[in-house]
Amino acid sequence: MTEQDTPHIGAKASAALLIIDMINDMEFEDSEKLYPQAYEAAQHVQALKKTAKSAEVPVIYVNDNYGRWQSDFRELVAHCKSDVKGRPITEMIEPDEDDYFVLKPQFSAFFATPLDLLLDYLEVKTLIITGVAGNMCIHFTANDAYMRDYKLLIPGDCTASNSVEDNEHALKLMSHVLKADTSPSTSYDMKTILDEARTYYESN
Template identity: 50%
Template sequence: MSTPQNGDLHGNAPENSPTVILIIDIINDFEFPGGDELIKHTEPVVNCIAELRKKADSKKIPVIYVNDNFGKWQSDFRTLLKHCLTKTSKSRSLVGIIKPRRKDYFVLKPKNSGFYSTTLDLLLDYLKAETLIITGLTADVCILMTAADAFLRDYKLLVPSDCTASINANDHQQALSYIKRVLRADTRPSDQIIF
């Protein structure tokens, strides 16, 4: 079943959706210091995000991939995805599970926050989003920064604990604790989220 064309965004978009899922930096080659450790923590997370996305699909909740450009300023999202799906990429199987579908949105970010110097504000405003479910990598950096910026914009936040990962387990727990305490996010596991 396809989504009707929407002329305002020049593509497929619901007229509005009070809830939106953000998938942060999951399209990733893990080719950086700590990447091998992070990929181990990411493996169970990808399956939880995929299940959450499936549940969201049944309620027509849009998904926005918010991804770092990894310093490749002449790249685009499709090029990053293609790179992560090559036979030599250590993230190939993970990215294959959670890769974007035609109906999903994507925003490339130059820094840690999904809001900084991106079109995310515009897209969320158009969708009339009120609640953001933030998932992906890493809880202690990009998810934390994106959640803080979302909090400052008065979004209601859900950051499911089983849909995030960090290089270090202690840093991960501290970040989730901060996100819950200071940013007032709901951090319950994804299987407890009711749409």
């Protein structure tokens, strides 16, 4: 596949940034526990997204449909920008027109979704996974990605769970078991990440 086959992509990065369930109305039980950590993580995700896009890394929003089976992603964003608890986070990291989106029915971004096909189309084998909740959807997604031989970067400052302890426990598991790099996004050198991503892609 050549770059002419994907004219909306400036350059093949071999890496993608996943933002999972951050477009969220936060209108659910125990959301008051998640919100403070999620807001802090969103600030880091916002900065990381800016860095990723400047390096032409594709950004993919993966979101639960929250039972709104007749809605599309734009309607979901509009809902989360209405008078709901999650509005400040949604407005902070609102998708751009050239971002991708995938709706998921369960915890994993891969289960019953076209994510694998999209990543193959984009020639991606390295994933930077961010979002909520670290001990649920992030962990399930990382498990499925690991089984599909993706290289994993899960920046600890870009994920959140109901408690800091839960999130740290999930990050330790993903680091030890799934070989994920959980270094904070503030330590990232995007050029190095992309060089290593291209090498990994070419070797797989």
